[in-house]
Amino acid sequence: MIEIKNISKSFEGRDVLIDISTIFEKGKTNLIIGQSGSGKTVLLKSIVGLIEVDSGEVLFDGRDNRNMNFNEKKLLRQEIGMVFQNGALFDSLTVEENVRFPMDMFTDKTMKEKTSRLNFCLERVNIKDSNRLYPAEISGGMRKRVAIARAIALNPKYLFCDEPNSGLDPVTSILIDTLIKEITAEFDITTVINTHDMNSVMEIGDKILFISEGKKCWEGNNTQIFNTRNKKLNAFVFASPFSKKFKELRLMEDDE
């Protein structure tokens, strides 16, 4: 479980995050949604520690990363897996070297054990016959899946994904969503996903946190989002004419 308490962050006097508090539960896919520039990525990077917050706390199962020394922080980070927007695979390493990298750095496993684990991770994300290819030689969807394989290589307790569906076609997006959802449940991970993708919101949003102009505007789940009367959230989620109509019908049904 990850608990965020009153996080605030500003850049050069401009408030980007204002007093945000929430809880991301274990075994659930927690989504952060909001318009571009609303502060989603800053929030995600603040949680993982890439950006230092001005005030507030981030507790990983009760452990505050601000009170940790260098080595404790390093150990905590080994419990974190992160999938970046473009995958952030290492260009100079092959697919299998990318997935093996965290194991090479932090474990004393034999090569056989590491190979067995990397094959398991690659199979889990449905990557076959691409072990020796470089990131530049594989598609965007495969890159995301390799990034997920790398993120779960060390059995993380916490998985963070920054817009895992950006730049992907709808079919591949659904595959990635399903994969993340399955992995979260299978390994009992606390997963936090930063997304714009409304399909993801509807499909895998066990918990949804909506941010607008750096503030927490709404939180709930993918069932509650249909019934909310929060104007900002409705304007964001049901922006297209089709979804607007859908929402209106839904609310009419509820009123009856």
Add this chain to the structure above:
Amino acid sequence: MGVFYHIGQYFLLMARVFKKPEKNSIYWRQLILEIEKLGIHSVGIVAIISVFMGGIITLQLTYNMVSPLMPSYIIGLGNRDTLILEFSSTILSLMLAGKIGSNIASEIGSMRVTEQIDSMEIMGVNSASYLILPKIVAVVFISPLLFIISVTCGLFGGLFTGPLSGVVTVATYLNGITTTFNPFYVYFSIIKTFVFGFLIATVPAYLGYYVQGGALEVGRASTKSVVNTSILILFFDLVLTQLLFK
């Protein structure tokens, strides 16, 4: 103020770079790769430039210095001392600042803008040490070797050009390069190559590591790294010459 900020940031980065590596075996592997990429791949260009420069210095000395009052062995001697004291240490380092420095800045800069460095940090890897330390060790280690290769090739360049163009005989040239040899010149230049090698690896690494933006900024960082490293090499050349020859 900007200069002091960058100096401070540079030293803070170096403090991170020289922290104990996570796993020595990984660092050794990286070091070997960097020696190959930054050092071995530079041998060819160093040899070609040095052979030509050795030949050109020989011809220039002949046409501009030799007179009935000057002994002709001065050609070999002048070529040798020019190569050892300045060309193979300083000028070669300026050239390497262009070749190796831009490579380091653009490689690390690209990793920064594509979030590869962030992804290392998230894993708990000391990215500064993992990426920069092997490059520093490789360049500092390979620079004196490139200096020796350069001097050797430059002397051979003179040996081919002088007798072939008929300005000096082989015997006179060889007499020149062995006359009044001062070993201190070699020590002095090797010390310089260590310092310049450190600058060639660290200044571009610093500029690449803190790049912000996209491809355009990576290109700018690469150019800036070549300019800044070149200026620092010339500055330290001045300082070391004054300190070591005093």
